[in-house]
Amino acid sequence: MDATTVATGSAASPEGDRDGFGQIEPAKDIVISGLRKSFGSTEVLGGIDLTIRGGDFVGLMGPNGAGKSTLIKILDGVYDRSSGQIQYGGEAVSKLGERPEVGFIHQDLGLVDELSISDNLRLGEQPMRRIGPFVDRGREREAAVRALANVGLELPVETLIGQLSPGEKTLVAITRVLERGARVIFVDEATSTLPPHDSHRLIEALKQTAARGATVIMVSHKLSEILDATNRVVLLLDGKIVADSPAASLDRSALVEMLVTREKEDVAQEATAKPRPAGGGKELLRLEDVKGGLIDGVDLILKSGEIVGLTGLPGSGLHDVAHLAHGTMKPRGGKVVRAAGCTSALVPPHRETQGGFLEQSTLENLTISSLSRWRSPVRLLRGGSERRDAGEVMDRLSVRPADPGAVFGTLSGGNKQKVVFGRALLSGPSVYVLCEPTRGVDVGTRMEIYKLIEDLASGGAGVLVVTSDSEDLFAICNRIAVVVDGRLGAFIEAEETNPQQLEAFI
């Protein structure tokens, strides 16, 4: 009846009615030369020269704040460039985003939750008309079914976008740009917020699209993805391209070496799963058959000095466990028992909407949860010591720019994550509830965050890591459990399992 009847891949081309089948017409070369961009007095891009040949699958990597997103946004035309040239097929263009052959998938996908998949695909296009103003729904529907099959998405096209998983939404966004005739697709950190299953699907769809002749440029922090999918890796550091190699010539360790320049032995040690000695002191937090949100009965004990990891698919209620444990969600049933004087801090799962206060300063974002610490007897805040303490945390997490007055909204995604993490650190609670602590951060920072979390546990705190990234679990957790359909499976000692085994539970 619906999409399932159309075989994946071999089906009609995204151009649908226009020319029938199969291959995408190869894209022309994109030549970027001497591209520079400054925000105020800070130079973000310092002369980018890059040629992307038609049919390339480029993985664009670099630490947080290296300028990856800025580069993509300039090419799209969201930002103006300070100087430099962009050519498409030998023709100088001011922005690639206005050409129909080029499509951009940003972290914000630009889909309307309240409309169906099919309506979202047509958004901004001329509707297919029957007579006069009446829309030919049947024809639009058929086109949508064909287009979805091309990216391997098997869903009724009437489904509202709001009901889709994040990965499915991204696939819809990709379908939409392909439908408009894109032959070059820029994908900016699309997988950083996706669970493994979804990002796997997305990567497969991108590989398939590339195999059909399109050029794909993908920004990602995930080494395995880059190695798996791309045929060329470009590394950006401090606004400059410092490496540009064929993916075939690289392996995981070479990539890590490219990305992390300091303390190589440290990284080598930590990049491999490092089981921690089982902690476990005083009991800090106990959930007894707690129900709430999507959760239908969870038992959990968190002890001092211990790192407990939870994982699961979106929709399993994974993040609701975090909210129940932190206290931001009132349980519908069951009991949450906290040790006397037990305080907790939360790193919320959705950085962009729940993370912070965009138009306020980094300082204000960092200290909001622990303000009483700097309150003087006359009830006013001690600005000096507040700035000093915040500065220490910013140093420790290497937040860039290193300016406590910088507006939070202008920080790169990874730096925002660091600030939200720093806020939890500053409040110094006995229990840390960390949702997706390494989402969207680069490899170097990831290692630093792992080390910090281990230090927190050694210092006597209890840490609950709630993540869809299994690398987090194996790097730092003592015990791991999987949330499936609102229930918690049995806990497994981290040493006694491996990623493949764990994925089977999910």
Added chain:
Amino acid sequence: MSATEAVPATPVNPDSKRGSSAQRQFDLTKLLGASITFIAFLVVFLIYTIWLGGKFASTDARALDIHQNTPVLLLGLAVLVTLIAGQFDLSVASMATLSAFLVIGLKLNQDWPFALVLAVCLLVGVVGGAVNGFLVVKLRVNTFIATLGTGGVFLGLSAVYSKGTQIVAGAGQAELPSWFSGANSLGSLGEKFPAVLVWVGLGAAAVMVFLAFRRMRPARTEERRWDIISGAVVVVIAAILFALGLSNWVNAISWTMGVLLIVALVVWLLLDYTTYGRYLRATGSNAEAATLAGVNPGKETFKAFVLGGVLAALAGILLGANQGTASPGAATSFLLPAFAAAFLSTVILSTGRFHVWGTLIGGTFLVWVSQGLIVGGVPFTWTEVVNGLVLILAVAFSSVFKRRTT
């Protein structure tokens, strides 16, 4: 070029500097972006001065503008507090009218002890604000509708109380206290605020500017050298202000204006230097993130409405002091300039942030722009048109400029 060779030249995390490397850096573009509206206003006043000479550039005349405008500026602060929480309180002008009727009427008609009258006025402000807060926070009524409705009620109550007429002194036996209204009282321009207090305040402000500037030291500049530069900046600013007649200004501040300054000082400390202020800004910025960070947005919003109500009631009291009478709808026309002042604060010496001093400066500049036109022969009936246009122009102008610089 091999990938591995290329890397060592550019370290990812330079952890080199001693102590905290995190500090605010001096940035001329940013500073200019924040001051551009302020400068544009000064240019307008310079043009007025060239055009009208002493008729415009007179300390006494311009101080009179501020004196008469004090209730509007106070309303601006009332609006500001709720705007920071992300709420529009449209009832403040009606609250001010109600409070003006109560302060005049309860004394002249009922002859209550004046301290009690003042307490009742402020209490009405608290209750009115609490009702707004309750409607918006607990019943989740849309803030526009809730405050439009309560505004109607407040204005209606003032009409019910006064039976729709003006309340004027002299008709009955009771009189307003001589310190409150009339010649040489709180409400008159003649009675000046102690200059020494103003000088102390200005001194403190100079020290704060110096310290703030000192913190913005660029990494490359030596510490002592930057201290000297910071000191020089403060001295230059002070010299310019003195050349523009700072001492005349200090001596021209009336008691009404003094009260405004004291209230502004308290609100400023509250908003920028207390946990409450931070919680309020967090609430207005992103209530969900605030909740997850441990803030209770409902509580902070409720408090903001109460504070707004009290400030509006105080504005009504000062209006009563200035005029000595209470007329139906006395403060109704203050709503637009009050909102204008609060919104101008986001573009005066600030980029996008509501703040107290910007509200006072913005509200004052707004009056001067229209007063200049009136002095120049434009009928005063144009005032509201000018207020509306200036608000839109200033905010539009700065958002265009902000887009340019980012």
